[in-house]
Amino acid sequence: MRAWLLPENIEDVLPPKAWRLEDVRRAMLDLFRARGYELVVPPLIEYVDSLLTGAGSDLDLKTFKLVDQLSGRMMGVRADMTPQAARIDAHLLGHNPVNRLCYAGSVLHAVPDGVYHSREPMQLGAELYGVAGVEGDLEILTLMLDALQAAGLKNIQLDIGHVGIYRALAEEAALSAEQERALFKALQSKAADEAGAICTGLDAQLADALAALTKLYGGVETLDAARVALPDNAHIRAALDTLAHLADSLQGRGIELALDLAELRGYGYHSGVVFAAYTGGHSRAIALGGRYDEAGRAFGRARPATGFSLDLRELVETAPGE
Numbered sequence: 001m002r003a004w005l006l007p008e009n010i011e012d013v014l015p016p017k018a019w020r021l022e023d024v025r026r027a028m029l030d031l032f033r034a035r036g037y038e039l040v041v042p043p044l045i046e047y048v049d050s051l052l053t054g055a056g057s058d059l060d061l062k063t064f065k066l067v068d069q070l071s072g073r074m075m076g077v078r079a080d081m082t083p084q085a086a087r088i089d090a091h092l093l094g095h096n097p098v099n100r101l102c103y104a105g106s107v108l109h110a111v112p113d114g115v116y117h118s119r120e121p122m123q124l125g126a127e128l129y130g131v132a133g134v135e136g137d138l139e140i141l142t143l144m145l146d147a148l149q150a151a152g153l154k155n156i157q158l159d160i161g162h163v164g165i166y167r168a169l170a171e172e173a174a175l176s177a178e179q180e181r182a183l184f185k186a187l188q189s190k191a192a193d194e195a196g197a198i199c200t201g202l203d204a205q206l207a208d209a210l211a212a213l214t215k216l217y218g219g220v221e222t223l224d225a226a227r228v229a230l231p232d233n234a235h236i237r238a239a240l241d242t243l244a245h246l247a248d249s250l251q252g253r254g255i256e257l258a259l260d261l262a263e264l265r266g267y268g269y270h271s272g273v274v275f276a277a278y279t280g281g282h283s284r285a286i287a288l289g290g291r292y293d294e295a296g297r298a299f300g301r302a303r304p305a306t307g308f309s310l311d312l313r314e315l316v317e318t319a320p321g322e
Contacts, residue, residue: 042084090299125309161263
């Protein structure tokens, strides 16, 4: 056996890429510091009942687990630092009305996100706790865009959605768990006919509205179309108003903005606005984020929370070097 071989989807970072990665990390952390975000360094490993709290099955499947020889309890190697930041906010910094936290470090995935993706992403992110509504959403979105531009990205497309719209429709339609899972899958793949078939037997207006989500994608005109196609529901109105405010506030930033009302990434975790950033020639998002107001509940402090994260390894592959 060749002793120098590394496990599948694990690799060294060699010069000059390693220096480029460090330059980008420093530039982003300097930006976060200038905006009032405090750096935290969570542990690489902790008990799974804390590490996976509220994170859903996807993160569970990505997490390497082992038994702690000291306590006999199950531990996990972190696959995502966001739950750790939520724990720190709730348990260690709970005396602060607002916490702005940032982090940068390696995480480990039991299975890769794709054939050519590393199982050891270098995650960098920022989280904002204690600021509710569109004010917090706009702060995090602006910070993410500035961070990507600081890394040298110029052609950025930003997709924004709001899981509250689907949540309100699904609740009103009283979908079964099986229907909701099937409909979620159909909406993610923009399969209008499949979504319509799943909604057979529902109230006609609700069925049409759920199927319409697959087509409500595009520029700011999407919001006008949504107000016509969707029921006059207070939660839906509030979500559309939030998206309209964000779209208006981000005008003039030199980005391509798209609104996607079927964007439900992280549906089981997020509670409001969700977003993803892309750059030309790459189908995979380079940064992801959204609002997750309930994440701190398990730690005794459910409160407004929003943030974003990215993989520095992938970003360096995407961003032009100096």
